[in-house]
Amino acid sequence: MIFTTYWFLLFAVVAIVVFRALPWAAARQGWLALACAVFHYHFAGPAGVKPIIVLMVLTYFAGLSRRRAACVAAMVACVIALCFYKYSLFLIGSAVAPFSAGLAASLARLATHAMPGAPPLGVSFFTFEFVHYLFEVRRGGEPIRNPVKFLLFAIFFPSLVAGPIKRYAQFLPSLEWASRAPFSADDLAQGLARVGLGFAKKLLIADQLTLYIDQNQPHFGETGLFGRWLLLVAIAFRILMDFSGYSDIAIGCAQILGIRLPENFAWPYGARDLQQFWQRWHMSLTSWIRDYIYIPLGGSRRGWARRVINGLIAFGLCGLWHGAARHYVLWGVYHGVGLGVCATYERWPVAGAAVSKVFRKEPLAGWVLTQLFSWMGWLLFFYPTAVAVRMAGQLFGVA
């Protein structure tokens, strides 16, 4: 999808070559904006383009006004749009249906009627970028005045569909630099290498693992212990290779243009504790959640109990962001609990000090525990809760 289409491959070549060939900054930016618009229209279609145009205009003018109330109102509109397109059916099913099936059915009909066939392309990503922008402007940051630059921030094609989630304060100087800089063979070679690495991760590793998982997961219970653990490893590496492969392609494409996108992964399966894991996994999302949910909630400034609760809320929302289903929320809460334990275990009477000593003495123990925890979490992420719990039990020989 998107990156794995012939249209995209041809589009990327043309967009990049022309961008590099144009001699003036304004022409380069104009061309890139046009290319991004064509890209978005091609993949999202007329119905999918409307929501982003509306939210983009709203965000642009709210930011330009620099009024706190306007920024807050636009942020609320972005969040409502995200909830509407992504979660309305889930919320109706979870919150209304238990009380009134009839009302839930009517609401679901209404929502389905009002929505396009599928959620707008990249809605989870661009709404987060808009909220970030409005939040920073509300805090006193400089708004983007040039509409072409704002358009490029909103629909920059390499990161539009699945991130990395950009920060405008980093993106704009990079765009400015790329618009004026001469051709860089370094960027071209390094970007191409990055794109190649991304495709290799996706097609040579992730897709092969998917094949293995699809064939073996239905027989999980009948497989021996070794086979079960092997499948867990396959599941863990499949998502890493798939998503980090995607990020590599996005970052590589941007680099060929001369633009830097934030990194998304830094060897997460090498992390020795859960905090480290989340500093290395989907970094652009984690830092967004930290800056715009966790810290505004109070972060770790109001005592350890609030810190744990804030973490649970932030990670519950992080889980929900991944999809409108209970098991995603549960996966987020699972990590929230894990992080809570990770942040507080040293304070626990008796056991805390002993465990802490073990981890200091044997760093490998921390690594094993962290990876075991995060890999088991993928079961919750990918499968319905009952299936995930059963599979987790079977990993330890529990029928």
Place this chain on the structure above:
Amino acid sequence: MNTLNRWAGRLPAPLRPILASALSLLAGLAVALVLHYVLYRVGLPSKPFIYVSF
């Protein structure tokens, strides 16, 4: 990568540019292989990127 850099740092100075060039050529060949394979695989049924659906 740091380990690699450290290891490369231990090589005699005249060898370093030769090694870097050879590795770069190999990397280019490898990327060519991947991109050619991509052109083939794009036309075949394939699982979409997981995160695109989020």
Place this chain on the structure above:
Amino acid sequence: MNPPDEHAPRARFGWIRPAWFLAGLALGLAGLAWLGYRSSRTDFHPGYVRIYQAISPETSYYPTLGEMESIVRAKCRPGQVLVVVGGNSILQGVWQPVGEVWSQRLQALLGGHYCVVNFAFRGSSPTDGGAVVAEALRKEFPHQIYIADEAPLTGVGSWGPESYRYVFWDAYFGGRLLPDAARDARVRELEADPAQRRALRELRIADGFGRIFHQDDWWNQVCYRWLCTIPSDLGPAIPELWRPRKDFADQEPDATDPVWLGRRYPDNVLATEMQIERSAALFYHSRGPDGRWQLAEATRQDLSSLFTAAFPAPLRARTLMLIGYDSPYYRSRLDADEASRQEQAYEDTLRLWHEAGYPAIAYGRNFNENDYGDRIHLSKLGGAKLADAVAPAVRQLAQKLGYLP
């Protein structure tokens, strides 16, 4: 001018020397394109019989036009009459094990002046697969006969980006087919259809890349000979799935094998199959003054224009259409009215094909239940009878077209 510090290139690929990297990239792509071109001119299917499961789109293996042309070049001499078998699973030889496929018997019956190659794909239309290969090879093998099959009163319709259509698009976008205004108009219509436009655009771009890089030709050869990384249901799991496709034999079952004999006509599909068997009733509602069932004028015109549009005019006379009767197991269950309507359908279908300029014959009218593996597919016994019926028609056509004295 230097980039802002915080946006300096990351060190991940900082060791790369661009000139050497880009030289490697260009060299690699050029080398692979050359290997792909060579693959498209190499027959890597020794002893080829047909498009069996492991080299068919059902297992995500899409034989390329070049690959199929190479099979023809390796098997046939330009002096021979090239007989290309196209069509669907019936002519592909479902239920006929290797060695007893009807097209092999056809070759034996026709002898050395003819070269029979079977490029029928399961579920494809008469204008797919073999039809395209024959048309693309029309200059190299000017003496050619193309054989395809179709059910009675069925229009030859395969135009969109269906899975078996890829060979057609490959040849069409590559300029390998005869110029044909009607075909071009149909393609333009499809490209104007928003539902088809994107898929067609993908096919067009893919073909452009293919002409430069020959990626499908090369990686098909890799998949067939050495290592296959594409998903399929062939093996239980990896690593069996990665086995080269040459390791998977053509294991088409034999319908006359006692294991299958009792399973050819299962009771649970009888009602559905009879519904299809009675489908002539959909077209014939009234009898004419002579007492014969009358085909509605609109249907007649539709079929006539579809048959005409199926192939460009110069190719029609060499296209032998086969219209097969279904197994008597089902036909014998029709009442007299239903049977006479069905008989009329065969008669009208043949007439319409003839009027459109195609030689056409019906087969299977006198076949027995053992000649079939199910309602439509022929067992090896039926396949042999089909070959016996088709061989004289092919000889006659070759003479008529002036290929052989």
